[in-house]
Amino acid sequence: MKITQVKTILTSPNQNYLFVKIVTDSGLYGVGDASLNGREQAVADLIDAYLTPMLIGRDPGQIEDFWQLVYRGSYWRGGNIVMSALCGIDMALWDILGKSSGKPLYALLGGKMRSRVLCYSHVLGGNKEQQIAQASDYVKKRGLKVIRLRAGLPASNGTFGVKKEQCGPVVEPWDPEDEIYSTIEFFVKVREAVGKNVGIIYDLHERFSPDQAIRIMNRLEPYDPFFIEDPIAPDCPDSLRYVREKTTVPIAFGELYKSRWECLPAISNHWIDFIRCDVIRIGGITEARKIAALAETFDVKTAWHGPNDVSPITHAVNWHLNVSEYNFGIQEDGTADSLIKEVISGGPSYQDGCLVMGDAPGIGCDIDEEAAARYPFRKAYIPICRQKDESLHTW
Numbered sequence: 001m002k003i004t005q006v007k008t009i010l011t012s013p014n015q016n017y018l019f020v021k022i023v024t025d026s027g028l029y030g031v032g033d034a035s036l037n038g039r040e041q042a043v044a045d046l047i048d049a050y051l052t053p054m055l056i057g058r059d060p061g062q063i064e065d066f067w068q069l070v071y072r073g074s075y076w077r078g079g080n081i082v083m084s085a086l087c088g089i090d091m092a093l094w095d096i097l098g099k100s101s102g103k104p105l106y107a108l109l110g111g112k113m114r115s116r117v118l119c120y121s122h123v124l125g126g127n128k129e130q131q132i133a134q135a136s137d138y139v140k141k142r143g144l145k146v147i148r149l150r151a152g153l154p155a156s157n158g159t160f161g162v163k164k165e166q167c168g169p170v171v172e173p174w175d176p177e178d179e180i181y182s183t184i185e186f187f188v189k190v191r192e193a194v195g196k197n198v199g200i201i202y203d204l205h206e207r208f209s210p211d212q213a214i215r216i217m218n219r220l221e222p223y224d225p226f227f228i229e230d231p232i233a234p235d236c237p238d239s240l241r242y243v244r245e246k247t248t249v250p251i252a253f254g255e256l257y258k259s260r261w262e263c264l265p266a267i268s269n270h271w272i273d274f275i276r277c278d279v280i281r282i283g284g285i286t287e288a289r290k291i292a293a294l295a296e297t298f299d300v301k302t303a304w305h306g307p308n309d310v311s312p313i314t315h316a317v318n319w320h321l322n323v324s325e326y327n328f329g330i331q332e333d334g335t336a337d338s339l340i341k342e343v344i345s346g347g348p349s350y351q352d353g354c355l356v357m358g359d360a361p362g363i364g365c366d367i368d369e370e371a372a373a374r375y376p377f378r379k380a381y382i383p384i385c386r387q388k389d390e391s392l393h394t395w
């Protein structure tokens, strides 16, 4: 079998996505997700200009070789754009392998260890009161066993800044000191509303300095968070050690990591309890299974990033990883906008606090290119935050 065509498909069904479709001379094709919120066009250009010429005529089964060719063969290694491009291709190649052998992806990864995948969903209501009401509805009406809250404003309509006329990032206000107090008050109210048997995850979204994160985590300890997510920025690994030493609250970390080597200190030093890389940002399935194995070695569980700005293809890949890995922890289930379901079919569905999926060969998703064309791509930026003195803060 040989690769004959590589298509990059940019589309915006309320949120920007970049898909990769790899076609072979056998008629089989594979699909992958290369979406990088705020930089999709740059990823598409890299694939079209540099990676596609290396793929045409290749055997799609040589997945590891192609991964190494892009990662090491370019001499300059990694970065968000390269790793997202590599992921879109990597997923499509695994999809072809699954389809050509008639097996679902999880079977290629070692087979199922579990049939259901514990998941958590985002509480996205407008103001804090609405969020508290939504949190109890999630538990009482939808049967969720774990819910997730976050620092700052939830993105409006889940679109992360895609506006009609957007010539730069949307700016949101941010005051870490105010937020420390409102976070604790809010968490306590949500705990009262949902009761002690529901897991509560709080995403601090890398927004706090180590001292601020420690103040929040110490005050939340009596209210038993399931875990605190990304309390600090990932840039300085030693800051994570510092935070870890001062709290007993479980820590999930890593949606901004771009490689196994960035994950290594946090995992091998037991500074975290859950590794939550984004499969797109680390170069796809080939690398995710290596990171899962690394984490298993050090008793760290997985909690792969699964927000609503990744497509059902990535949610499906997460699910295949979840069912086949030993050290599965929990899966984020970003409630996908219904419009993306017009473009991408398949993917996991929600059932009683868990995610379930069928046994279709490969990843189990397909792309409707005509539907994608109905939602033309609109360049957009991830929002930024500005503090009271107007200085910039990460979003």
Ligand code: CS2
Pocket (backbone or CB within 6 Å): 037, 160, 203, 205, 255, 306, 307, 308, 309, 332, 334, 382
């Ligand atoms: C968040 C994401 O799901 C999460 O944990 O941190 O929603 C993140 O803000 C987005 O992926 C950014 O595009």
Ligand code: MG
Pocket (backbone or CB within 6 Å): 203, 205, 229, 230, 255
């Ligand atoms: Mg997060």
